[in-house]
Amino acid sequence: MTTPLQVFVTGATGRTGSLVCQKLQQHPQQFTLRGFARNSEKVQQLFGTKDNFFFGDIRDPKTLIKALEGCSTLVILTSATPQMKGMPQPGMRPEFTFPNDEIPQVIDYQGQVNQIDAAKASGVNHIVLVGSMGGTNENHPLNSLGNGNILIWKRKAEQYLIDSGIDYTIIRAGGLLDQPGGKRELLVGKNDTMLINPPDGIPTSIPRADVAEVVVQALLEPNARNKAFDLISQPEDAPGTVVTTDFVALFAQTTPGL
Template sequence: MKRILVTGATGRTGSLVVQKLRERPQEFDVVGFARSPQKAEQVFGSTEGFVFGDIGDRHSLDKAMNGCEGLVILTSAVPQVVAPPSEPGQRPTMGFAPGGEPEQVDYQGQVNQIEAAKAAGVQQVVLVGSMGGTDENHFLNSIGNGKILIWKRKAEQYLINSGLPYTIIRAGGLLDEPGGDRELWVGDDDHLLHQPPDGVNPSIPRADVAELVVQAFRETTARNRAFDVISNPQGPVTRDFAALFARTTPG
C-alpha cells in the first residue's frame, strides 16, 4: 500500500483525486494537504486524513510528506476579481491576491513541494498542469500579467531536472462532467490544443484527469512521462491506461 500526499486536495480536481484514491484502500493510503480545515469539512464532511498548512511553508510540507511514497501536486494560483467593470457590458478586471500570484504559487510553491518530496524520499510525483504552456501570448498569461502558464512550465522543468520519478499531466480545458465514458487522446507541445483531431473541443472532464492521476501510480508506463491530454466524447472509452501512457513521449 502506497502512502500518497495530495496537495490542493479541497479543490475541484484535487477532491476527485482524493476520492478516487480512497476507493482503492488496499492500494493507497491517502493524505490530503490543504490550507483550510473549514473547506475540508465542507467538501468531505470531515478533516480526517488531512494535514493543514501552506505550500509556502516548507516546515508544514515536510511534516505532511513524512512517510509518503507518492505526491500529487494539484495546487494552482486562482484568479479573482480585482476591479468591477468600468462600463456596463464589460468584463471585470481579473488578477491575483497578494502572495497568490502564479510565480509564488505555481512556481515557488511547486518547487517547495518538489524539494520536500526529495527530502522525504518520495518515489513518484504526479503533477497536474495545463496545456497552452508553449504560447507566451496565451490569454491566461495576461490575467494580472501573472504569466501563469509560463510559471507552470518552469515548475514542470524543475521537476524533470530534480531526479525524482515523475508524471506530468497537462490537461485541456477542465469540465465539471462525469468521467469514465470518453476516449482520451494524448500528445505534446500543445498540438492537441491548436489542432484537435476532427474538430473535437480540447477539453477533458476533471474526473478523467483524476483517474489518470490514480492510474499513473499503478502503471509503470507512466513513469517519467510528460504529456497533453484531451477527450473525445464520441470515441471508444479509454480503459487500457498502460497502453495510453505508452503512447506518450518520455520526458
C-alpha cells in the same frame, strides 16, 4: 498482500484535487490517502472528516516536510486562482487579478518547487504533477490574466521537477469540465500540438473526473513514470469513439521530457 501506496495530495480541497482524493479513498487496499490543505473547515465539508489530512501552506516548506513523512508518492494539484476585479461595466470584458501573496510566480513556481524539494528530502520516489496545456505559447490568453504569466511559471516548475531526479508524471490538462468521467475517449499529445491543430476540430477540453482517473492510474502504471503529456477528450457523443479503459495503452503513447 501488498502494502498500500502512501499518497500525499496537495490542493486536496480544489475541484480536481477533491476528486483525486475521493478516488483514492475508494481503493483502501491500493492507496492510503494523506491530504494537504489550508482550510480545515472545507476539508470537513468535503470529506466529512479531518482524519489523514494535514494543514499548512505550500509557501512554507516546513509544513510540507513534516506532513510528507513516510509518503512514497506526491500528487501536486495546487494552482494560483485569478479573481475578478469588481463587476465589469456593460459591454466591457472583466478584469482579473491575483492576491499579492498568491501570484503564479509564488504558487505555481515557488510553491511547486517547495513541494518538490520537500518530497525529495522526505524520500518520495514519484511525483504526479497536474498542469495545463498552453505552456509553449507565451502569448496564451491565460498568461495575460492579472499579468500573472501563469502558464510560463507552470512550465518552469515542470522543468524543475524533471531536473530533480525524482520519477515524474506531468499531466497537462485541457480546459476542465465539471462533467462525469468514464464516458469519453481520452487523447494524449505533446507540446500543445492538439491546441494548435485539434484532432477533428474537437474542443480541447476534458472532464475533471477523467483527469482525476488518469492521476490515479499513473500511480499504478510503471509506464506512466518519467512521462509528460497533454490530455484532452473526445466529446461524449462523438461518433466512432471508444471510451478509454485501457490506461496501459494510453500511457504507452506518452513520451519523456518536457
